[in-house]
Amino acid sequence: MTESPLTVRPERRAExxxxxxxxxxxxxxxxxxxxxxxxSVTLVAxxxxxxxxDVLALAGxxxxxxxxxxxxxxxxxxxxxxxxxxTPRWHFIGQLQRNKARSVVRYADVVQSVDSxxxxxxxxxxxxxxxxxxxxxxxxxxxxxxxxxxxxxxxLADPDRGLD
Numbered sequence: 001m002t003e004s005p006l007t008v009r010p011e012r013r014a015e016x017x018x019x020x021x022x023x024x025x026x027x028x029x030x031x032x033x034x035x036x037x038x039x040s041v042t043l044v045a046x047x048x049x050x051x052x053x054d055v056l057a058l059a060g061x062x063x064x065x066x067x068x069x070x071x072x073x074x075x076x077x078x079x080x081x082x083x084x085x086x087t088p089r090w091h092f093i094g095q096l097q098r099n100k101a102r103s104v105v106r107y108a109d110v111v112q113s114v115d116s117x118x119x120x121x122x123x124x125x126x127x128x129x130x131x132x133x134x135x136x137x138x139x140x141x142x143x144x145x146x147x148x149x150x151x152x153x154x155x156l157a158d159p160d161r162g163l164d
Contacts, residue, residue: 006084008057016057020045044091048073052080059086067112069094071103078107095150098122105130113140115152 008016023043031038045058046067055066055077066081066088068074078090092108095115101122104111114120114137127135142151 005051006053006056006080008053012054013057013060016054017061020058020061020063044093046093047077052077052084055081055088056084056086059088063088065089065091067091067093071096071100075103075107082107101126102130105135108135110136110138112138113150114138115140115142115150117152 024038027041027043028038031041042065043063044065044067045055045063046069047055047058048067048069058066059081068077068090069092071092074090074092081088089109090107091110091112092104093112095113096104096111096119098119101119105123105126111123114123120137120139123135123137140151142149142153145153
């Protein structure tokens, strides 16, 4: 009998549970040191290069937010996870090209690293056409102006790199 690609072996589930416990402990320690509640922090488990089965296992361990940075990997993974009945909150992280906006808005709940007016407009148009709920976006702002790194430049009236 062939295993489903969404089946997680017990030893893998245990490995994920142990890693998750370590991360949660570090978050709790950092929050305690900062004088804030660990409940005020959102843990986003980035599952880049890992299978949909790991997302399902993490969801079973209480992870509610999952991040991906490649649409080609994220779209089918999100579809497989949804078909299996799990509903994590999907974050698209990293740089996003405008031509991927239509695909990303179909599964992502949050798009991080929006770095231009043109990308924001593309996401708005795609979300308006394909969604019945808002799309959360986080704007990435370059505070050092380094063009080699991503981020919109404050005060620049350039639709490719500015916020105006």
